[in-house]
Amino acid sequence: MNIVVTGGSGFIGRVLVRSLLENGHNVTILDRRHPDEVGVDFGSYAPQIVIGDIRDAIKVNEAISGQCEAIFHLAAVTSVLRSKLDPEETFQTNLAATHLLLEHARQVGCTKFIMASTNAVAGDVGERLINEETLLRPLTPYGATKAAAEMLMSSYSTCYDLVCTSIRFTNVYGVGMREKDSFIPRLMRAAMDASEIVINGDGLQVRDFLNVRDALQGLMLALNQDIAGPLTIGYGDSYSAIDLYNCVCQITKVDIPLRYGPEQGGEMRAVRVDIRRAKSLGYSPQLGLEEGLAETWLDFRKSAPV
Numbered sequence: 001m002n003i004v005v006t007g008g009s010g011f012i013g014r015v016l017v018r019s020l021l022e023n024g025h026n027v028t029i030l031d032r033r034h035p036d037e038v039g040v041d042f043g044s045y046a047p048q049i050v051i052g053d054i055r056d057a058i059k060v061n062e063a064i065s066g067q068c069e070a071i072f073h074l075a076a077v078t079s080v081l082r083s084k085l086d087p088e089e090t091f092q093t094n095l096a097a098t099h100l101l102l103e104h105a106r107q108v109g110c111t112k113f114i115m116a117s118t119n120a121v122a123g124d125v126g127e128r129l130i131n132e133e134t135l136l137r138p139l140t141p142y143g144a145t146k147a148a149a150e151m152l153m154s155s156y157s158t159c160y161d162l163v164c165t166s167i168r169f170t171n172v173y174g175v176g177m178r179e180k181d182s183f184i185p186r187l188m189r190a191a192m193d194a195s196e197i198v199i200n201g202d203g204l205q206v207r208d209f210l211n212v213r214d215a216l217q218g219l220m221l222a223l224n225q226d227i228a229g230p231l232t233i234g235y236g237d238s239y240s241a242i243d244l245y246n247c248v249c250q251i252t253k254v255d256i257p258l259r260y261g262p263e264q265g266g267e268m269r270a271v272r273v274d275i276r277r278a279k280s281l282g283y284s285p286q287l288g289l290e291e292g293l294a295e296t297w298l299d300f301r302k303s304a305p306v
């Protein structure tokens, strides 16, 4: 298939692009950054690359031609904190640009649109399980713009010949995340130089940690089947920030200095997901947290290209 991947130079995008190329697809990356710039190596494969912003109609036009059969849309403002600092940029990137891409997909006759969404569309559900039926009450511009993009996609799925799937990922981690700034890479960096790590709040907030290889499985499911609407993709088990800290100390054999900081606004207290819909479609997460963290730690310790 001819497939466009926005955000193909990013952490999840590069894993997806590599897999698509290995499976014989023609891939065009649309990203602000060239893969070389971030040390991404696709080996003997050569994706086409359009360097530009997804908000720029000329670049979108360049990347998505009449031959395009599927679009994976991963480029976004991905940081919750950045979305709070710059809600306007978040709106333009996560929502307006998604509309531009959907419109373009419709006009060229592309029939599949798969977006990386997030469990953050749900907002504060207390201790309840999050699934595809959960009411959407996002807490931040990040969650809100992803939720709004999902609504646009829902309308394109029903009004046009374009199957739109929103893959609601939990916290994705794994090999290739050295440039990221989420809790796991911060823990890994702290273990490398024995510096202090800060846990915001009481450390009892829980998250579902999804290895990037299992995230890939979710994306491929949406490519290989026609799944309209949202799909929750997580590991299906949750751990507290303290559990995670202890696990990283054990794996790295470093007693990382720990400090507690103030609770951050817009944080969900608990993320526990119900992945039964995905499982009924063939999804089966493979990598448990300990194994996945051990692999990630090895990756942090080597300085080879990502």
Ligand SMILES: NC(=O)c1ccc[n+]([C@@H]2O[C@H](COP(=O)([O-])OP(=O)(O)OC[C@H]3O[C@@H](n4cnc5c(N)ncnc54)[C@H](O)[C@@H]3O)[C@@H](O)[C@H]2O)c1
Residues within 6 Å of the ligand: 006, 007, 008, 009, 010, 011, 012, 013, 030, 031, 032, 033, 052, 053, 054, 055, 073, 074, 075, 076, 077, 078, 093, 116, 117, 118, 119, 168, 169, 170, 171, 172, 173
């Ligand atoms: N990593 C996670 O834990 C996680 C969890 C849930 C959902 N997601 C979603 O998955 C997707 C990919 O996440 P990631 O962790 O790989 O992010 P990333 O930040 O590593 O990669 C995003 C890529 O998009 C590109 N990009 C950003 N804004 C752009 C723009 N305006 N125009 C062109 N390119 C742009 C960046 O250059 C980068 O290469 C995002 O949509 C994110 O919201 C990620």
